[in-house]
Amino acid sequence: MAIPIDVDMHPAPGYAHHECTATRDGDWLVFLCAQCSDYERRLNWRTGETSARNSSPDINHSGRYFAAEFKESFENSN
Numbered sequence: 001m002a003i004p005i006d007v008d009m010h011p012a013p014g015y016a017h018h019e020c021t022a023t024r025d026g027d028w029l030v031f032l033c034a035q036c037s038d039y040e041r042r043l044n045w046r047t048g049e050t051s052a053r054n055s056s057p058d059i060n061h062s063g064r065y066f067a068a069e070f071k072e073s074f075e076n077s078n
């Protein structure tokens with residue numbers, strides 16, 4: 001059973017929503033938006049540390065990474 005990990009959940013109804021794609025870079029999960037070329041959000045699955053670049057408060061970004069090797073899923077939303 002996968003355990004969802006919610007990160008920085010701030011639902012913004014009515015705001016634009018962009019679905020991000022997630023890739024893994026070592027200990028980091030990297031979320032990129034196809035519509036915002038300069039947007040990048042990182043989540044360290046080992047420490048829980050997060051960082052974001054060029055995150056707009058008007059756009060609700062979300063993405064999910066399924067880490068089969070950890071038997072967990074990671075969810076990103078801001």
Ligand SMILES: [Zn+2]
Nearest residue numbers: 018033035036
């Ligand atoms: Zn975007």
